[in-house]
Structures are given as structure tokens and as C-alpha cells.
Amino acid sequence: MKLSFSNSWRYACSGISVVLMVLSIAIIGWKGLNLGLDFTGGVVSEIRIDKQISATEMRPLLQQAYGSDVSLIAADEPGRWVLRYPAAAGDTTPPSLAQILSPLNTSLEVLNTSIVGPQVGAELAEQGALALLVAVICILGYLSFRFEWRLASGALFALVHDVIFVIAFFALTQMEFNLTVLAAVLAILGYSLNDSIIIADRIRELLIAKPQTPVAEVNNAAIVATFSRTMVTSGTTLMTVAALWLMGGEPLQGFSIAMFIGILTGTFSSISVGTSLPEWLGLTSEHYRPKALPETP
Known part of the structure; x- marks a missing residue:
């Protein structure tokens, strides 16, 4: 045809x-x-947590604390995650990651944190x-x-x-x-x-x-x-x-x-x-x- x-x-x-x-x-x-945070600025934190904890368990807690603009990226090592979330507005001090993820009843180690400014x-x-x-x-x-x-x-x-x-x-x-x-x-x-x-x-x-x-x-x-x-x-x-x-x-x-x-x-x-x-x-x-x-x- x-x-x-x-x-x-x-x-x-x-x-x-x-x-x-x-x-x-x-x-x-x-x-x-x-x-996204690449253009508006924000905070990038690398954490180590129990490898049994999944992103679906952490995301609701992080979004409740920081809003919907939260990104979770799994690192090469099991239990290691890279979190990206907005910086706190004004003089307000947000709760720490350990406090936010405390309902998971697991140990948390913050390996490093960096801030991407609006500029x-x-x-x-x-x-x-x-x-x-x-x-x-x-x-x-x-x-x-x-x-x-x-x-x-x-x-x-x-x-x-x-x-x-x-x-x-x-x-x-x-x-x-x-x-x-x-x-x-x-x-x-x-x-x-x-x-x-x-x-x-x-x-x-x-x-x-x-x-x-x-x-x-x-x-x-x-x-x-x-x-x-x-x-x-x-x-x-x-x-x-x-x-x-x-x-x-x-x-x-x-x-x-x-x-x-x-x-x-x-x-x-x-x-x-x-x-x-x-x-x-x-x-x-x-x-x-x-x-x-x-x-x-």
C-alpha cells in the first residue's frame, strides 16, 4: 500500500x-x-539513615515541614540520601531533620549541608x-x-x-x-x-x-x-x-x-x-x- x-x-x-x-x-x-531550587535557592543536605527506610516514608514528613518543593535523591550507598528543600523564610528557624523524621524511629546522621542562595x-x-x-x-x-x-x-x-x-x-x-x-x-x-x-x-x-x-x-x-x-x-x-x-x-x-x-x-x-x-x-x-x-x- x-x-x-x-x-x-x-x-x-x-x-x-x-x-x-x-x-x-x-x-x-x-x-x-x-x-526549582536550582533557580530560586535552597538547602541541600546529605544524610545517612536506616537502609530499610524508603523515600515514600520520608517524603510526607518532609513536605509537611518544608512544603511541596522537596526532592529526595538516593545516593550510591544504601541508606544515604540527598535532600533538597527551600530555605526558611525570614528569621524563622525550621525544625531540624532529626526532629522532622523522628516519627520513623530511626537513627539519622547529617553528613553535610550546603545552602544555594537566591543570587x-x-x-x-x-x-x-x-x-x-x-x-x-x-x-x-x-x-x-x-x-x-x-x-x-x-x-x-x-x-x-x-x-x-x-x-x-x-x-x-x-x-x-x-x-x-x-x-x-x-x-x-x-x-x-x-x-x-x-x-x-x-x-x-x-x-x-x-x-x-x-x-x-x-x-x-x-x-x-x-x-x-x-x-x-x-x-x-x-x-x-x-x-x-x-x-x-x-x-x-x-x-x-x-x-x-x-x-x-x-x-x-x-x-x-x-x-x-x-x-x-x-x-x-x-x-x-x-x-x-x-x-x-
Whole structure:
């Protein structure tokens, strides 16, 4: 059975992408991000406790004392944990970890404690935003060099669409946005760019090989030619990320969720927006036709 792709489906998917992007921007502005301790500052403590005690037993006690922004990370050694929780506001003195975990009736040893101040958190947020900006600028420069600007604009818009959608999901759910999630956003940029470049490169080849073919048909043919490769790549990557999500535990949950959403939206936007926007901007085979050299020197 031969795979086919119609203009109506592609245009409808592009319209859905634009609507979702507008809604995502509105959600980000309305809800804002629930920044983690990496950006807001807090306390990091390493403790040693009875190895029979699990995270599900400690978490309710810690959340009752410090609120919901508490992270428990198991260290390599059994019974050793890294706790991350907000610093006390004002002059209030919070109860010690031994007092908070006393209902567990176990011995507790605090190995070390460090404080991440708000100034350090603000610096991390600034550096993270700068890293995201530099990555986008570098990608823009590469696309402008590799493709004609109309074709490059589709790939760039698809990248922006994917990043905004992932950030909007974290704003809507108020899941913690920390450095691992930011790393996932940067990884999504690279993954989505790969999909967009594969399709854009095929469009360019077809425009050169079949200059008389309408651009809409060229876009559909490029999607069909790369569809199986895109599905296999996205499917295997989603399986890996899903395994990381299910078995990686709480420390990797935000990273894996962001990657999972980014891969889905990246595949969708590369097929829809990445091909439709250049067509709407007037891309034709003339833009890739070799220019004749002047006869006079």
C-alpha cells in the first residue's frame, strides 16, 4: 500500500500547531513557571539513615515541614540520601531533620549541608536563558547557511513551537522546572532540528530535480519519502525516553517528561509547520536554480 499525504491534512495540522502555540504562550504568561531550587535557592543536605527506610516514608514528613518543593535523591550507598528543600523564610528557624523524621524511629546522621542562595539561583537562571538563546542563534545561522531563508524559516518556527509547547506544559501543570528540564529543552532543540533538516533537505532535492512540480506536491512527496524514517527514529527514541520515565525515578522524571513531549511535538511540527510555512512564504524551484554567470568579466 502506497502512503499518500494530502494538502488539506497538512494545512489542518499547521493550523492546529499555530493555535496550540498561541495557547501555550498565553498559559506561560498566565501561570508562570514553578522554578526549582536550582533557580530560586535552597538547602541541600546529605544524610545517612536506616537502609530499610524508603523515600515514600520520608517524603510526607518532609513536605509537611518544608512544603511541596522537596526532592529526595538516593545516593550510591544504601541508606544515604540527598535532600533538597527551600530555605526558611525570614528569621524563622525550621525544625531540624532529626526532629522532622523522628516519627520513623530511626537513627539519622547529617553528613553535610550546603545552602544555594537566591543570587546563585538567579545567576543559574540567567545562564540557562543565555544558553538557550545562544543555541537558537547558532541554529538560525546554520539553517540560513544550509538552506534558502524561506525553507529555513519553517525549521526555525518548528523549533520555537516545540520549546514553547514544552515550557507551557510545565507552566500548566506547575511541575518543577529545574536544570535537568532545561537540559531536556536544549536536547529537544537538537532532536527537532534533525527531523526538520531531513525533510527540508528532501524538499530542496525535489525542487531541483522536478522544477515544474507545484511546491505543495513537492512538500507532500518529501513527507512521504521521509515518513518511515521519521516514525522509526521517533518511535525508538520514545521507547527509550519512556523507559527512562518509568524506571529513572523522581530525579529524572522532569527530564524524561520534557523529552517525551518534545519528541512528539517535534515530529508533528516538522511535518506540518516545517513544510507549510515555506510554501506560504512563496518558496519555488527558482530559489534553487543555478544562476548564470555574466559573460563580461
